Amino acid sequence: MENKLRKYINKKFKMYPKTKEIVEVREELYSIMLDKYNDCLQNGESPESSYQYAIEMMVDYKDAIREVETGSSLSALKKKLINLAAISSFYFICLTLIYLFVSMFVLDSFEKTWLIAVGGAFVYFVFLSVNGYQYARLFHLRILSRCGIGLIFISLIPLLYVFPSLYLSSMGIAHIWGKSWLVVVVIALGYIVADYVIFRRLLSIFERGMHLVAAGLVLTTVLYLLASMCLGLWSSAWIIYVLYLAIVSLAFYIGEKTGKFLNDGTGE
Secondary structure (H helix, E strand, C coil): CHHHHHHHHHHHCCCCCCCHHHHHHHHHHHHHHHHHHHHHHHCCCCHHHHHHHHHCHHHHCHHHHHHHHHHHHHHHHHHHHHHHHHHHHHHHHHHHHHHHHHHHHHCCCCCCCHHHHHHHHHHHHHHHHHHHHHHHHHCCCHHHHHHHHHHHHHHHHHHHHHHHHHHHHHCCCCCCHHHHCHHHHHHHHHHHHHHHHHCHHHCCHHHHHHHHHHHHHHHHHHHHHHHHHHHCCCCCCCHHHHHHHHHHHHHHHHHHHHHHHHHHCCCC
């Protein structure tokens, strides 16, 4: 029953930020509810009745919880916004100084230095995406947290694909737009893997399977494109997909048989 109380109070505090004040209130309330439960048992109450009396303690402390939750949430939000504003201001001031210094004293020209501003903006986009994800995690917002992970990987596309290709072509070094888009496929693979690893416990068995299938499909696409671009095997490299489908089918077949074996508890 103690575990049931713990699950109950964790559920009630699920949407609250993990600030020091909230954690302290949660643990104090859990201790009070547990004491109430034990006192009721000692007075001859049944376990279920004792549990009901214990959770009724939430009503008596609702105002206190709301006050702490509101103050803590606003405090966490205010602190994060202040830090974000301070870091952003410092970053763009430094970026401007670097842009002016390189343009006026190093290259003595503003012709190509616009790339500094573009690259700096792309880096800031990644930083902003990471902060958005951290804020969603602070308040246990599952959907927004998963969207935040997606936004982080989206922000990597301009930084790892657009900027390098733009820089090389603008400087006249190389024109790689026709091949560098493969980076986007790799980033998509990274997103699928990261989403699976971070939120694995929250995913159903079906969702986990779809994540693994999608990751394998993207990886197969990467291998196909690499083989086709580097070796010119466009007309024959597609057989990689056939091999992948064969491996997936075999994996599902073995998984199904293994599951039946474990459920039956026999090897027959």
